[in-house]
Amino acid sequence: MDAFWGPDFDMLGRTDPEIAAIVLGELDRQRSGLQLIASENFTSPAVLAALGSTLTNKYAEGYPGARYYGGCGQVDQAEELGVRRARELFGAEHANLQPHSGTAANLAAYAALVQPGDTVLAMDLPHGGHLSHGSRVNFSGKWFHHVGYPVRPDTELIDYDEVRDLALAHRPALIICGATAYPRLIDFAAFRSIADEVGAYLMVDAAHLIGLVAGLAVPSPVPHADVVTCTTHKVLRGPRGGMILCRAELARRVDKAVFPFTQGGPMMHVIAAKAVALREASQPEFRGYAGQVVANARALAEGLAAEGMRPVAGGTDTHLALADLRELGVSGSTAEGRCDRARITLNKNAIPYDPELPTVASGIRVGTPCVTTQGMREGEMRRIAGLIGRAVRDEPGAVADEVAELVRDFPAYGRQEVFA
Secondary structure: OOOOOHHHHHHHHHHOHHHHHHHHHHHHHHHHOEEOOOOOOOOOHHHHHHHOOHHHHOOOOEEOOEEOOOOOHHHHHHHHHHHHHHHHHHOOOEEEOOOOOHHHHHHHHHHHHOOOOOEEEEEOHHHOOOHHHOOOOOHHHHHOEEEEEOEOOOOOOEOHHHHHHHHHHHOOOEEEEOOOOOOOOOOHHHHHHHHHHHOOEEEEEOOOOHHHHHOOOOOOOOOOOOEEEEEOOOOOOOOOOEEEEEOHHHHHHHHHHHHHHHOOOOOHHHHHHHHHHHHHHOOHHHHHHHHHHHHHHHHHHHHHHHOOOEEHHHOOOOOEEEEEOHHHOOOHHHHHHHHHHOOEEOEEEOOOOOOOOOOOOOEEEEEOHHHHHOOOOHHHHHHHHHHHHHHHOOOHHHHHHHHHHHHHHOOOOOOHHHHO
């Protein structure tokens, strides 16, 4: 068995060799290729240790000091520690670490702030918004009246005057800012001003940004928002899960919206792993990491531009970039498949005003959290851009060999100091 996993994995190998083989196969996939999904990262071994701990055995409906089951003394300490770390790291008045995912956090935020049938103003999905910001196939689009704001056709940036005009015309109860495929910074103060003008709550979906906020690489939404929803598994490098930060006066409503309204028992091993990630993100070294994530994303976007892939919105200020492939005559879905054969994992993505269906798409989305965690810097990003360019042009065989060579020098879970 791989030495990384230790004696517990040896037990899994003896008990269920089929699942053990799948786990090892996934480890090999992560180690043998380039992971450029903007929503992913490599957790630290300490986070993995908490996830695989005996805390998974404990049922703990409720909150610390007010559980519906006995025997919660230890898990109460874990949750209290995580909440305290989140509040201190982000300067938040209240934090809830129980949401199982970012979408679960969004669902709870809706439940805390608005009623079914209310109007919600949020970024349109084809322009970078998230499924849970009003898509017709999602609860957010079925239970609420969604009004979407686009990006400008000429700059592919948010037009804050247009957002204000839409808010004045529709008088939403809730305004959402934040996105899943928007590479530029968002002016949270401008959104706060618009929300105040129309008497709306302001919710910031910081799922993609919260790790950069922790590392002081981008401005924080916390001072401006009524509620901030987050995930813990992107730049923050924690376990897959969600988190909510909010003002003190909304704390009780948010907590009740998470439990008992939208969730039952929390996953205490995941909450403990979130606490570990929050401690890691509070260390001075994490600031250097977050800054490098952004520097790498900029270098990668510039490299893709040199390969004939136009960066949407002219580049990036964050951890992700969108590239328009139409000049190459290649669709996003085709590019994704060709890159996959070259051991480069990324995703097809719609670009603003995309003429293609979302399942085809005209663009790709790339992110730099994983490769930065592995220790790569701007020079490697330029090399990766060239590898992507060759793969997209259908040279996967030769590219795969060069990818293998690159990741041998920067192995995932090979050098523990990159998690410092």
